[in-house]
Amino acid sequence: KQEVTQIPAALSVPEGENLVLNCSFTDSAIYNLQWFRQDPGKGLTSLLLIQSSQREQTSGRLNASLDKSSGRSTLYIAASQPGDSATYLCAVWDSGNTGKLIFGQGTTLQVKP
Amino acid sequence: KAGVTQTPRYLIKTRGQQVTLSCSPISGHRSVSWYQQTPGQGLQFLFEYFSETQRNKGNFPGRFSGRQFSNSRSEMNVSTLELGDSALYLCASSEPGGELFFGEGSRLTVL
Numbered sequence: 001k002q003e004v005t006q007i008p009a010a011l012s013v014p015e016g017e018n019l020v021l022n023c024s025f026t027d028s029a030i031y032n033l034q035w036f037r038q039d040p041g042k043g044l045t046s047l048l049l050i051q052s053s054q055r056e057q058t059s060g061r062l063n064a065s066l067d068k069s070s071g072r073s074t075l076y077i078a079a080s081q082p083g084d085s086a087t088y089l090c091a092v093w094d095s096g097n098t099g100k101l102i103f104g105q106g107t108t109l110q111v112k113p
Numbered sequence: 114k115a116g117v118t119q120t121p122r123y124l125i126k127t128r129g130q131q132v133t134l135s136c137s138p139i140s141g142h143r144s145v146s147w148y149q150q151t152p153g154q155g156l157q158f159l160f161e162y163f164s165e166t167q168r169n170k171g172n173f174p175g176r177f178s179g180r181q182f183s184n185s186r187s188e189m190n191v192s193t194l195e196l197g198d199s200a201l202y203l204c205a206s207s208e209p210g211g212e213l214f215f216g217e218g219s220r221l222t223v224l
Contacts, residue, residue, distance in 0.1 A: 034213060043117075043203055044215040089156070099146030099207055100169045103156040 002027045004092055006104035013080055014112050021075040021107045023090035028068045031093040034101065035064050035075050038087045047075070047088075080111045115140065117206050117216035125222045131192040134219045138185050138206030144168075145187040146213070147179060150201040159202075162187055163209070191221075199223045 003026045013019055023033075032051050036044040048057045048064040050073070056065040063076040073090055087108045091101035118137040126132050138145050146161035146169075158171040162181035179189040185206075191198055201220050205213040 032210075036215070041220075043119075043217040044205075046212055046214055049212040091156075094158075094169075098169050099144045099161040099163075099205060099213060100158050100171075101146075101148075101156075101213065102158070103148075105155050 002030075002092060002094065002102045004090060004102050004104040006088075006090060006107050008107060009105065010108045010110075012110040012112065015080060015082060017080050017111075018076070018078050019080055019109075021077070021088050021090075021109070023073040023075070023104055025071045025073075025092050025102075028071050030068060031095060033064075033066050033073050033090060033092050035062075035073075036089045036091065038089060038106070044089065077109075080109075082111050082113050085109055085111050117204055117214055119202075119204050119216035119219050121219060122217065123220050123222075125224060126194050127224050128194055128196060130194050131190060132194060132221060133188055133190045134202055134204075134221075136187045136189075136204030136206075136216060138187070138204075139214055142206035142208055142214075143185050144207045144209060145181055145185060146205050146207075147187070147189050148203045148205065149173075150203060150218070151199075156203070159189065194223045196223050 034049045035047040050066040061078040066073045087106040089106045091103045094100040144163045147159040161169040176192045181187045201218045203218045205215045207213045
């Protein structure tokens, strides 16, 4: 059974720092991996999708990498800003082309001005 | 392009009642999936519909059901509500194998 773990559970950093959020999964035979952001009381906003044949994806100040063999993904946030404060969730696809994701518990990030 | 729309956004029910939640996917998306989010269990998969057929089902009791219409809009129903059903219910839509896009959710409180 696939399990997804995110470390740390919470993180507080001063504005401007570069930071790394970690995601690990127990079954390396994943299809895709997707990173999301969730603001309090809101839905999920998609940040990056890494397809199974890819090693990384970049969008603005965000970079996500995927190492299936070691069961790990990292989300790198450059030059953090207070507006980056949110909960970050990673999710792996349970199988091919379905919409069933297995989510981690998330990392709650606070960026202090 | 409009995003995923969920209605209602908030609702309060009492134990034993039933509730129906609605989800309108992004235009052109035929896959709709539903998730339950609680502080204790996090995000858990409920079910997925594709072209009006349930393609996947999570580990939830039969009180949780859903359907999808020919226009891809989806509804989920929870019967005989229990206190533990209080949660944020999230709907997501996608193209087959594509990125999932979520709505803002329907927050259900069961008293």
